[in-house]
Amino acid sequence: MELALVAAVVLIALAFDYTNGFHDAANAIATSVSTRALTPRTALLLAAVMNLAGALISEGVASTIGSGIITPTANVHGMTVVLSGLVGAISWNLLTWWLGLPSSSSHALIGGLIGAGLAASMSVHWATILEKVVIPMILSPLIGFGLAYAVMIGLLWIFRKAHPGRANRGFRAGQSVSAAAMAFGHGLQDAQKTMGVIVLALVTAGLHTGSDVPLWVKVAAAGAIALGTYSGGWRIMRTLGRRVIKLDPARGIAADTTASAVLYVMAIGFHAPVSTTHTVSAAIMGVGATRRMSAVRWGVAGNILVAWVLTIPAAAIVAGLVYTFARLFLP
Template identity: 45%
Template sequence: MDLILILTVLIVVFALSFDFINGFHDTANSIATSVSTKALKPRQAILLAAIMNFVGAMTFTGVAKTISKDIVDPFTLSNGSVVILAALIAAIFWNLLTWYYGIPSSSSHALIGSIAGAALAAEGVNALNYSGFIKILEALLLSPVLAFVVGYIIYSIFKVVFKNFNLTKTNRNFRYLQVATAALQSFSHGTNDAQKAMGIITMALIANGYQSGDDVQTWVQISCATAMGLGTSVGGWKIIKTVGGKIMKIRPINGVAADLTGAAVIFGASYIHVPVSTTHVISSGILGVGASHRIKGVKWDTAQRMLVTWVITLPITALIAGISYFILNLFF
C-alpha cells in the first residue's frame, strides 16, 4: 500500500471521527431548548436530532464545496495530505477539550482555524485563498450578530401577538410546537455542519489525485451523514446543560422563538453555501430571545465565558494544527 493511499485512508477515518464528535458535541445546539422545557424527553430529543441531522446532511453539498476549495486550493497545495491530517487532529483535540469542560465551542471555528494553521505552517502566508477565507470569516462573525437580532425581533413579535393569551395554556401549546421546531433546527444543523467533513474528504481526494472536480461523491455524503447521525445519537449532556439552562431560564415560547431563529439563520447560510457555527448561531439566538424577554434574566457571565472561547478558538486551533503539521512532517 503506497503512502498516498495510507494518508488518504487516515484522513477519511479522522474526518469521520471529527463528524462523529461534531455530532455529539453539537447535539445540544438543536435540542437543548426542547429538553430544558420538557417538550421532549432526552432520549426522544436525541433520536429526533440524529434522524433529522442525517436527513439534512444528505440534502445539501454546497457548504462542502466551499470548505474543499475556499480556504486553500487543494489543486496546488503541496504535502496536502499532511496539512489536512494535521488540521483534523487539531480540530478533534479542541472539540474534545471543550466538550469535556461543557463549553459550547464552535466545531466550525476549530476546523477552519486548523486548516488555516496547518496550511500556513506548510507553505507560509501565500498558502491561503484569502478571498474565500475572508468570506468564510465574515460569515462566522456576522451570523451570531444576525441570530441575536433575529431572536430579539421574533420574540418581540411573540410578546405582542400573545400578550393577552393565557400564559399557562400558551406555554403548553408551544411545548407541542417545540417538537417541530427542534426537528427543523436539527435538520438545518445537518445541512451545514455535516458538510464540513464532506469538504475535508473531498479536499483530500483532490489533493491526492483521486478526483479532478469539487463534486462530493455519494459515498462521502452517506458516510459523513451517518457519522454525524451516530454522533448525535450519543448526545452531549454537559453542553445541553449549558445551552439549555445556563444562558437563561427557557420556557416553551422562548424555546420556539430560539429554534426558529437558529433554523432560519443556518438555512440561509446553507443556501448561500457558507459554513457557520451552529453553536454560535443557536446560542446567540437564545441570547437575543432572552434580551427581548427580560434583559436581567440572561446570565451574561455564561455568555461572556462562551464568547471568550469563541474568540480564542481560531488562533489556538491554528497554533495546534501548525505544531501537528511539523510533527507529522517528520514521519510523512
C-alpha cells in the first residue's frame, strides 16, 4: 500500500511539474513572442531547453520545499498529505490556466501542502513559511517592478540618441538571450519545487534520508517541466504579452533581464521559492509604467493580483478537502 502511494505521489508530482511547465511557459517567452523577436515554437523550444538546464543547477529551493513547509508522519497518512497537497496545487493550476490568469504554481504547491497538513493536524513550519515564502512573495514583485522601471529608464537615457529602427533591431536580437535567461531562472526555481515534494515523499516513506536530491529525481523533474513548457501556455501568454501592456523589444528585454536576476538571487542566495509569475508580471508592469502609468491596463493587473491573493488559501482548501475525503478510505 505504501509503495503504491509513493509511486502515485511521484507520478502526480511529475504531472504537477508538467502543468507548471505549460502554465508558466508564458513567463519565459511572452515578451519575446509578443514583440516578434522569436516565433512561438522557437521560443518554446528555447524555454524548454533552458528550463532543463536551470533545473539541474541547484538544490536550495528543493530543500526548502522538502523539509521547510510541513513535517508529515512516516506512515500512510503522511503520504496521503503529500498526495492531497499535489492535487490541490494541480487543481488551482488548471483552473487559472483555463481562465488565462498567470497565478503562481509555486504558491499553489505550498498552499496545497499547508492545507493538507492542517487537515491532518500535522506540524506546519510557520516561521519558515514567513521567512522563505511570505516575505519573498511580497518583496519579489515589488523589487521586480521597481528594478524594471529603473532599468528601462536607464536604457531610454543610454539610447536616447540612437536611431529607433536600428535600436529596435538590436533589442529584438537581444531578446533571445533575455528569454533564455528567464527560462533558466524558471527551471532554477520551479522544477526544484517538484524535486522537493518527491524527496519529501521518499523521506516520509523511509526510502531516503536527508534533503539532498537523488539524480533520478532531478532528471525526472527537469524533463517533466521542460516537456510541459514545450507544450505551451497560450492563454496566459496572451495575458502577459498583450493584455497587461503592449511591449516593444526594449521593454521586453528589460523585463526579462530584471525578472531573471531576481529569480537567481532568491534561489541561489536565499533558497526562497518565489513565484516566476509574480516576478515577471511585476517587471512587465514596471517597464510599461515608464511610458505613462495609464499605459498599463490596471484592470487586468488587478485580476492578476486577485489570483495571487487567492492562490495559497484556495489550493489549501482544495488539498484539505481531498485529504479529508481520502481519510474515509484509509484504515
